[in-house]
Amino acid sequence: MAANNNMPSALDKEQIFGMAEKEMEYRVELFNKLTHTCFNKCVENKYKESELNMGENSCIDRCVSKYWHVTNLVGQLLGSGPSGRPPM
Amino acid sequence: MAANNNMPSALDKEQIFGMAEKEMEYRVELFNKLTHTCFNKCVENKYKESELNMGENSCIDRCVSKYWHVTNLVGQLLGSGPSGRPPM
Amino acid sequence: MAANNNMPSALDKEQIFGMAEKEMEYRVELFNKLTHTCFNKCVENKYKESELNMGENSCIDRCVSKYWHVTNLVGQLLGSGPSGRPPM
Amino acid sequence: MDKSMLGDLDNLPEEDKLKMAAMIDQLQIRDSLRMYNALVERCFNDCVDTFKHKSLQKQEESCVRRCAEKFLKHSMRVGMRFAELNQGAATQD
Amino acid sequence: MDKSMLGDLDNLPEEDKLKMAAMIDQLQIRDSLRMYNALVERCFNDCVDTFKHKSLQKQEESCVRRCAEKFLKHSMRVGMRFAELNQGAATQD
Amino acid sequence: MDKSMLGDLDNLPEEDKLKMAAMIDQLQIRDSLRMYNALVERCFNDCVDTFKHKSLQKQEESCVRRCAEKFLKHSMRVGMRFAELNQGAATQD
Numbered sequence: 001m002a003a004n005n006n007m008p009s010a011l012d013k014e015q016i017f018g019m020a021e022k023e024m025e026y027r028v029e030l031f032n033k034l035t036h037t038c039f040n041k042c043v044e045n046k047y048k049e050s051e052l053n054m055g056e057n058s059c060i061d062r063c064v065s066k067y068w069h070v071t072n073l074v075g076q077l078l079g080s081g082p083s084g085r086p087p088m
Numbered sequence: 089m090a091a092n093n094n095m096p097s098a099l100d101k102e103q104i105f106g107m108a109e110k111e112m113e114y115r116v117e118l119f120n121k122l123t124h125t126c127f128n129k130c131v132e133n134k135y136k137e138s139e140l141n142m143g144e145n146s147c148i149d150r151c152v153s154k155y156w157h158v159t160n161l162v163g164q165l166l167g168s169g170p171s172g173r174p175p176m
Numbered sequence: 177m178a179a180n181n182n183m184p185s186a187l188d189k190e191q192i193f194g195m196a197e198k199e200m201e202y203r204v205e206l207f208n209k210l211t212h213t214c215f216n217k218c219v220e221n222k223y224k225e226s227e228l229n230m231g232e233n234s235c236i237d238r239c240v241s242k243y244w245h246v247t248n249l250v251g252q253l254l255g256s257g258p259s260g261r262p263p264m
Numbered sequence: 265m266d267k268s269m270l271g272d273l274d275n276l277p278e279e280d281k282l283k284m285a286a287m288i289d290q291l292q293i294r295d296s297l298r299m300y301n302a303l304v305e306r307c308f309n310d311c312v313d314t315f316k317h318k319s320l321q322k323q324e325e326s327c328v329r330r331c332a333e334k335f336l337k338h339s340m341r342v343g344m345r346f347a348e349l350n351q352g353a354a355t356q357d
Numbered sequence: 358m359d360k361s362m363l364g365d366l367d368n369l370p371e372e373d374k375l376k377m378a379a380m381i382d383q384l385q386i387r388d389s390l391r392m393y394n395a396l397v398e399r400c401f402n403d404c405v406d407t408f409k410h411k412s413l414q415k416q417e418e419s420c421v422r423r424c425a426e427k428f429l430k431h432s433m434r435v436g437m438r439f440a441e442l443n444q445g446a447a448t449q450d
Numbered sequence: 451m452d453k454s455m456l457g458d459l460d461n462l463p464e465e466d467k468l469k470m471a472a473m474i475d476q477l478q479i480r481d482s483l484r485m486y487n488a489l490v491e492r493c494f495n496d497c498v499d500t501f502k503h504k505s506l507q508k509q510e511e512s513c514v515r516r517c518a519e520k521f522l523k524h525s526m527r528v529g530m531r532f533a534e535l536n537q538g539a540a541t542q543d
Contacts, residue, residue: 138430
């Protein structure tokens with residue numbers, strides 16, 4: 001998609017910017033969904049304290065790890081190849 | 089909004105692009121909401137199988153059809169005129 | 177961020193436009209979330225009537241007011257300073 | 265956005281003011297379309313629960329109408345209160 | 358968008374048509390990535406509920422697989438029905 | 451995005467690098483504002499349920515404070531774990 005001669009044209013450059021923008025938007029959205037999902041799964045929502053307790057903290061660590069695995073697993077199913085990286 | 093002389097100016101062109109972009113975003117969002125809503129309404133979420141069964145399939149078809157009718161109905165109420173097409 | 181000499185450069189202008197756009201997007205999103213949240217909290221969703229009754233109306237007014245307070249409170253916690261305006 | 269920055273907008277040439285106005289138009293169009301999509305989703309979710317037919321049943325249709333009308337009235341009321349608060353016109357209870 | 362407006366697109370110079378095609382590409386990329394994110398969120402929510410381990414358990418993994426496959430089949434079916442309705446090919450029940 | 455493509459960015463003239471940096475700034479601003487909106491929505495939903503008064507009651511206010519503080523701590527922790535995973539530093543349990 002990018003030019004081969006290392007001097008991208010105006011349209012190519014717009015596409016490079018556009019791709020980089022979409023990639024970053026994707027990562028931000030992934031992070032936001034992960035954050036909200038793990039908060040829902042792990043954090044007591046009566047808010048009796050403002051600190052995270054030990055149980056919540058370890059739940060969060062495992063939740064992030066599992067979410068990551070699910071991201072990779074679904075990425076594989078969507079055909080991004082054998083390795084576990086997101087499909088870009 | 090578009091120029092009448094068939095030679096749109098720079099600003100007009102930006103508006104044409106902008107309108108086309110918004111229109112496509114709208115259709116994508118409509119499709120996404122429809123897809124997620126009908127999945128919630130029709131598909132058993134224990135995922136015992138990876139196939140859609142007959143009951144789910146016919147529920148999906150009717151759900152899409154009804155969602156379409158609701159889209160048209162709400163479009164009419166929002167004042168897009170007598171016909172049932174979305175307000176653009 | 178804006179140029180000091182009152183003649184913004186091309187890049188500065190793009191940033192001014194970008195900031196203004198983000199600010200407007202933020203206000204629209206705030207309004208939309210507020211609207212949906214207060215509808216959920218205050219309006220009976222069997223839709224027996226198309227009018228809002230007195231109880232619903234007063235609930236809506238208080239809900240908007242409380243949502244506003246929460247917006248300001250969270251804004252303060254996020255460090256936007258002592259006053260209650262959103263952090264921009 | 266800082267007010268001093270908004271002030272700079274006055275210094276922009278005419279062409280840029282047009283561009284800014286066009287941007288605001290675009291955002292409003294996008295917002296209306298999103299509101300429309302969200303309204304359809306909400307009223308469908310609250311009013312349609314059986315899928316024995318392809319077409320909307322009478323009571324579903326009237327439920328959707330009332331839902332949409334009620335939401336629009338709600339949205340207008342919220343808009344008024346929101347504008348008051350933005351102008352600092354809010355009073356305490 | 359009015360059709361007369363879309364008609365104007367034919368009058369655009371070649372360069373603008375390329376720009377329009379690039380815009381459509383970008384929207385499709387963004388849409389695929391959003392779908393991917395939404396699918397992960399849904400299948401995680403429906404399939405993962407215990408947090409005694411860091412790694413996915415066997416039954417969680419197979420649940421996620423079935424969830425994703427089922428959703429993709431669903432999405433394809435919805436796409437076909439949606440296209441039919443867009444072409445006015447829908448019949449009443 | 452493929453790394454070879456990101457590599458091309460180094461070949462961009464200075465002006466384009468500035469443009470890219472500005473784009474990243476803009477995305478971060480938008481992200482912060484969205485996070486702020488989402489945090490307000492969450493804490494309001496979880497902490498405010500009665501509408502007999504126009505102003506926040508004492509216990510609602512302290513609930514909102516704890517909710518926001520807890521969410522921010524949570525978000526920071528998730529950010530650290532997420533960064534570790536992105537760097538392949540994750541170990542199995």
